[in-house]
Amino acid sequence: MNNDIEKVLYTHEQVNHRLDELASELTAKYHDQQPVIVSVMTGALVFTGEMIERLNFKLTLDYVDVSSYADGTQSGKVQLIQDLSTDIKDRPVIIMEDIVDTGHTLKFLKDLLKGRSAKSIEICALLDKPDRREADVEGDYIGFEVPNEFIVGYGLDYSGLYRNLPFVGVLKRSVYEN
């Protein structure tokens, strides 16, 4: 599996250290607010798990699943596959995502949850690829910026694989250009 990696961008230690910092920021703001954590499956599963064990206050954990596809005419069309089971009316919401890329997924989710009268909505993402942004949305808490390359590890996959790599890396082009 590691042979398929072009380079490691952030090691396990670097990610852990950064997650400690993000958790401190979230704790300062949310410790007495009982927020709803909305994890975006499946990419944010690892990040969410690592984050919530650092959040030592009352919170509700829930998740959504979405799919995005480009059909040639419309790029960035997002579909909800699995909805929340929590009522978020008047609750502060923190969306946990693996990466903000074009931003279409998070724009879609933010608009969806806004329509349910959440008290507030913020976005916490492990990674950000600012060069690729198309939708008008930004992360409020970001782990790291990454270049415009194909990233795997820490929950991010290629074709369902590599999510369990304990670092953030760039996949070799030869793996997906065959």
Ligand code: 5GP
């Ligand atoms: P969006 O373009 O809507 O911001 O991002 C949609 C989804 O595409 C992300 O949640 C993530 O699952 C996936 N994605 C975007 N960039 C990458 C990447 O470099 N590597 C992987 N594995 N997934 C990505």
Ligand code: MG
């Ligand atoms: Mg995703």
